[in-house]
Amino acid sequence: DTEVTQTPKHLVMGMTNKKSLKCEQHMGHRAMYWYKQKAKKPPELMFVYSYEKLSINESVPSRFSPECPNSSLLNLHLHALQPEDSALYLCASSQASNPSNTEAFFGQGTRLTVV
């Protein structure tokens, strides 16, 4: 199993809604990432979890709240988003403890539209 699964694939939400994006992997990876990607731009790192602990938070607004319940799951909780937050949200994972054999795998992304 070399898949990173993200749900939902598409999400439309109002600015007052609360929603969550989910990401799951069963490759035994201990590093998981959230990226935000706007059209025609490279993915931008938002958060990194290493061994279920938040290790990098790239100055992301507090309306985005990550959570790593266990080593296989990563959530991104959304609240009071703005229209400019509309983007493709990508989850990725990699083997944090063995960099000589590291591949970073991406999920298919959640296409988020804030109205």
Place this chain on the structure above:
Amino acid sequence: GQNIDQPTEMTATEGAIVQINCTYQTSGFNGLFWYQQHAGEAPTFLSYNVLDGLEEKGRFSSFLSRSKGYSYLLLKELQMKDSASYLCAVLAYSGAGSYQLTFGKGTKLSVIP
């Protein structure tokens, strides 16, 4: 911080060979990835280099020189479906068991008949 540079756009002919270059500056280097991304889709892993030299995988090859902070992706026997953005990404160790993957801006490759 990290600095990653790659050309913005390239055009090549079907059946030809194209080389996409990437230069980088980083501390804690732990490898360089190449990804292919078609419009509206997630990046797809192509290659990973952590030691100097050439890695070949079918029509795609990737080269790394750590001393020069330089990598290239070589695509042979180009096909129309190879038209996509190609992202260079550097993995760096940021301490306490944490790694950070930073992407270049991507090279949009157009393959023409």
